[in-house]
Amino acid sequence: MASVGVAQSRFSLWLVISQPRTSRIPWISLAAALLVALAAALLAPAPAHAAARGAGTVRHGLxxxxxxxxxxxxxxxxxxxxxxxxxxxxxxxxxxxxxxxxxxxxxxxxxxxxxxxxxxxxxxxxxxxxxxxxxxxxxxxxxxxxxxxxxxxxxxxxxxxxxxxxxxxxxxxxxxxxxxxxxxxxxxxxxxxxxxxxxxxxxxxxxxxxxxxxxxxxxxxxxxxxxxxxxxxxxxxxxxxxxxxxxxxxxxxxxxxxxxxxxxxxxxxxxxxxxxxxxxxxxxxxxxxxxxxxxxxxxxxxxxxxxxxxxxxxxxxxxxxxxxxxxxxxxxxxxxxxxxxxxxxxxxxxxxxxxxxxxxxxxxxxxxxxxxxxxxxxxxxxxxxxxxxxxxxxxxxxxxxxxxxxxRVWPAPGTKDTSLVLGPTATAGLGTLGTTGHAAPGTTESFTDDPNLWEEDWASSVDTPTPAKTAFTTGVLTKDLRISGGGTVTVTATSTTTSAHLSAVLVDLGPETIRNYLGGGEGITTLGTRSCYGESTAGDSACYLDTAADTENVDHNVFSRGWADLGHYKSLEHGVPLVPGRPYTMTIQLAATDHVVPAGHRLALIVAGTDGGLILPPDTTPTVGIDLAHTVAHLPIVGGAGALHAQPAAARTAHQALRPAAPAPALTPAATLG
Missing domain, CATH: 3.40.50.1820 (Alpha/Beta hydrolase fold, catalytic domain)
Structure with missing residues (x-):
């Protein structure tokens, strides 16, 4: 219902304009009456109901x-x-x-x-x-x-x-x-x-x-x-x-x-x-x-x-x-x-x-x-x-x-597709990652697929050579590095068997507090209190259990990942058996993200086989060779190549694990979507 002041002003206006022509007051009086009525309307309280498109009521923009x-x-x-x-x-x-x-x-x-x-x-x-x-x-x-x-x-x-x-x-x-x-x-x-x-x-x-x-x-x-x-x-x-x-x-x-x-x-x-x-x-x-x-x-x-x-x-x-x-x-x-x-x-x-x-x-x-x-x-x-x-x-x-x-927009303004190349070090299985230092032709690294391990196992031992992965890291960053969007990793690989799977994961190396997304609440914990949003009935309460962030202190954080079956290198429509020892080139799509690797941390790219618990293994257990000269990551970096500021790799500090690797999630049967 309209407020009393507005109702009265509307009624006054109706009285004036609805009078028969012969009984209307002189125009000066009419003008005065109109001014009085309009003033009353303007000075009256805001209406209780203002229709928007004929449904709902809106006040103060809500x-x-x-x-x-x-x-x-x-x-x-x-x-x-x-x-x-x-x-x-x-x-x-x-x-x-x-x-x-x-x-x-x-x-x-x-x-x-x-x-x-x-x-x-x-x-x-x-x-x-x-x-x-x-x-x-x-x-x-x-x-x-x-x-x-x-x-x-x-x-x-x-x-x-x-x-x-x-x-x-x-x-x-x-x-x-x-x-x-x-x-x-x-x-x-x-x-x-x-x-x-x-x-x-x-x-x-x-x-x-x-x-x-x-x-x-x-x-x-x-x-x-x-x-x-x-x-x-x-x-x-x-x-x-x-x-x-x-x-x-x-x-x-x-x-x-x-x-x-x-x-x-x-x-x-x-x-x-x-x-x-x-x-x-x-x-x-x-x-x-x-x-x-x-x-x-x-x-x-x-x-x-x-x-x-x-x-x-x-x-x-x-x-x-x-x-x-x-x-x-x-x-x-x-x-x-x-x-x-x-x-x-x-x-x-x-x-x-x-x-x-x-x-x-x-x-x-x-x-x-x-x-x-x-x-x-x-x-x-x-x-x-x-x-x-x-x-x-x-x-x-x-x-x-x-x-x-x-x-203002997403991906972030100034994001540029940036090529990062992989280089070798004196330690097999460990390499460098940067805009320069491309490997010489014929340089290779290799890993043997182990479906019992997954990305957390790889990341927790990133600076230690292990048989199931290869790891490439930048030096310690001197400025924050923001990655905004989805990237790719193009890998040229050989397999010792007729099938092989590839995993590529990006890791932020350094101490931070994150949501415990691997926990039962996937980053939240449910409390015993409730808060209410809307109105309730006896059969439908508007009050829901409150939550809080479930956090974890870590020294590494996998923030983007992608997987591929090498037998589908040419087309998703039809996979083929691999010819052992023959090189194949495949571009792995990395999941979209928006992550800042802060100054003092390092960025790592891990290339490995089966990401246990997240993908199913191939029907063989291959050893896979990676041709570093023909493998490159394309990442959406805010500011492009010029935004990557890192100390030389030799000056980096050793990565010390603060936590053991989390167990791999159960992959089958499939989790419900809800």
Whole structure:
């Protein structure tokens, strides 16, 4: 309701201008009356409700919690996807649970939608507390996982939680990022915009329309959920205004392989994990298609093409707010890096947060800043609020634990692709890394693959010659060195057997305190206290367990990595057996990062074989020779070659380990994405 002063001034103006012409007061009196009324309006308190695009209320540039969460409308709709994944002769319907404010509906005002489409609403749960959906006796949602509904429904948004096909209350089959997964969410956006049919029941029922929404949708989600947001955006669907993918896949091939090297077991494991009981019974044929389409050879097949969203970045209409843990060993930063680069090439409006955590939601490592930032993002792109967020610095980066910096654009301004060459030393297996000192032709180093070791073992013994690795280091840096983006390492190698895997890792050598991303919380620890974001009901609390940084003092920090199967040196489409002793050249893609190696530290590049626990070993145990004269690293260095200031390698101090190498993570069975 408008304030009394504004209501009175509006009524006075109405009285003046609504008088019949014959009974109006002289024009001088009319002018005076107008001035008095306008003055009253200007001097009156600000209105309690200022509409933005006809939905939500905005004051001081922010949507306000003026609507009741307890009285919100809770309902379910089943949307026809137009597909028949389970082969039962009728098109599949996916369940969408809706929570929306009652007051705009009563006033005929239309609201935008925040959508999280997920396979995890019944099998595994969402968030740090693994929340699942719960329902009342009528089948309407009681607990909606996470805080989106609690916080945003009172601010004039609807939240829509979609069960992917084959999961929870939806028909169809899970196809792990393929057409069925993507159509599950896209069909709901089409329904919200009047282009698809919705029903009141999973079978039968009456048709339901979404007359309560303006059709503007923002998708959000972590891991598989965020992956669906990427995939739906890549369809170019109308009505999707923005996406917020958190630690999300951009190409499913790169979740299961890295340039031919297998990272974990096949996707059929994931589909089996999340499918509902009814889908298990009906989706055997679809499961077999998944198995047949994703052979463990590492070859790129049509199965992977259908799950590659990067190739369709040019279709993206939505803005993108990407969030990524730079030490995420589940959905690795390669996904973010290649997606970001493709979006930038097509001029997509975008923003990014990069943390030092692993696979962690920003709500659990920077909650007080995340929620208001997300609110402003949605306010701008879904409510049309001109709050300037799109003009603010593009990137927030966690530079050290809980210390964040910003950059106008990302990768950082002044970043240049810089060549670093590898040189030998008097000690076999140890070499130099720099812009000069290229090895003479014929200079080689070698290692023997040991799948029982991994990057932490290599890094903890970087200055000690060991059989399973080669290590190349700069001298002690005299100035900070910042690497911003994704690099490559081009290796010319020979193998003593018919198969070989290569690993390349970048290591910051020197003491520092980091987030313990290898710990159980992947950089956070969960506390016993709670903080509240939004409104609660008896069945859905807005209060969540607090967290704090889990830190570790280290003397080395692996901050970027990449892997490859040497047999795929020519093409990902078809790997070949190696000819022992024959040289092959392959470029290993390093995961995107933003890391500062501080003055007093050293930068190391380790080239080795199987990164145990992160990739599966080849079917032989090769000794691999590296031709140093034909091996080079290309790193995105801020300031280029001139920014690398280091003492001569001979002047460096010996690296003393402060901690033993951490045990390698278990690689199979595959960890869940969530």
């Amino acid at each position: 949507s306000q919690p003026d609507y009741s969460y307890a009285d919100a409308i809770r309902e379910a709709v089943w949307v026809d996807t137009g597909m028949d994944g389970d082969g039962d002769g009728r098109t599949d319907r996916v369940a969408a649970d809706i929570i929306r404010p009652r007051e705009p509906a009563q006033a005929g005002r239309k609201v935008p939608v925040i959508m999280d489409a997920s396979p995890y609403y019944s099998c595994c749960g969402r968030g740090n507390e693994s929340q699942i959906k719960t329902y009342d006796a009528a089948g309407d949602i009681v607990q909606a996982p996470l805080y989106y509904d609690n916080y945003f429904v009172p601010r004039g948004y609807a939240t829509v939680l979609v069960d992917l096909a084959g999961t929870d209350r939806s028909d169809g089959c899970v196809d792990v990022g393929g057409p069925s997964d993507i159509q599950s969410a896209k069909a709901v956006i089409d329904w919200l915009n009047g282009r698809a049919k919705g029903y009141s029941a999973r079978s039968g029922g009456h048709t339901v329309t979404a007359g309560w929404t303006n059709g503007d949708v923002g998708m959000i989600g972590k891991s598989w959920d965020g992956t669906i947001a990427n995939g739906v955006a890549a369809t170019g669907v109308k009505g999707l205004k923005t996406i917020v993918p958190i630690s999300a896949i951009s190409s499913w091939y790169d979740y299961y392989f890295h340039q031919g090297a297998a990272l974990q077991d096949g996707p059929e494991w994931l589909s089996d994990l999340v499918e509902s009981d009814s889908a298990h019974a009906d989706c055997a044929a679809e499961q077999q298609k998944i198995i047949d389409g994703s052979p463990r050879s590492g070859d790129w097949t049509p199965f992977w093409t259908a799950r590659d969203y990067v190739k369709d970045a040019g279709k993206v209409r939505a803005s993108v707010f990407a969030v990524q843990g730079m030490q995420d060993l589940n959905v690795r930063t390669k996904h973010f890096g290649q997606w970001w680069t493709a979006l930038a090439a097509h001029g997509v409006e975008r923003k990014v947060w990069l943390s030092q955590t692993g696979h962690v939601d920003p709500f659990d490592y920077r909650r007080d800043a995340w929620v208001p930032t997300l609110q402003r993002w949605f306010d701008h792109y879904l409510l049309g609020v001109d709050n300037g967020i799109q003009r603010e610095p593009m990137a927030d980066i966690e530079r050290s634990v809980d210390h964040w910096t910003t950059d």
